[in-house]
Amino acid sequence: MPWFLISVAGLLEVVWALAMKQSQGFTRIGPTAIMVVGMIGSFWLLALAMRSLPLGTAYTVWTGIGAVGGFLVGITILGEPVTPLRLLAAGLIVAGIVTMKLAS
Template structure:
């Protein structure tokens, strides 16, 4: 169950990062509110998962999910570039997440 909680925390990290982009420098109230709620939920779930998972593992997986998810969100919603270097970087992050999970 801690891994499911950690995964949801990572998904919420993607939500708040996307909402931050949409907030236009915190000038738009609704995306700013979504960002704050996503942050609160993400950090809270990360803390809950850390009750049962090692700090380094939990934090690395959480940030990895957020980083790769935000990359995908940027490509899909914001038209960001997809290059071989960016795909390789995302793949290496995923490989690190999988390795960390297997090592735990």
């Protein structure tokens, strides 16, 4: 169950990061509200997962999911560039997440 919680928490991190981008500096109420709710949900699920998972593992996986998810959302939704070096960086983050899972 903690791995499910940390996964959903990481996905919510992507949601709030995208909403923050869409809020245009907190000038748009809808995206700002989504960002706040996403942050609260993400942190709450992270805290629940940390009841069972070590801090280093939980935080690394949570931020890794957020980073790679943000990268993918940037490419697919926001039209950000795809370069070999950016793909390599994302792949290394995924490798780190998998390694943390295996090490737990």
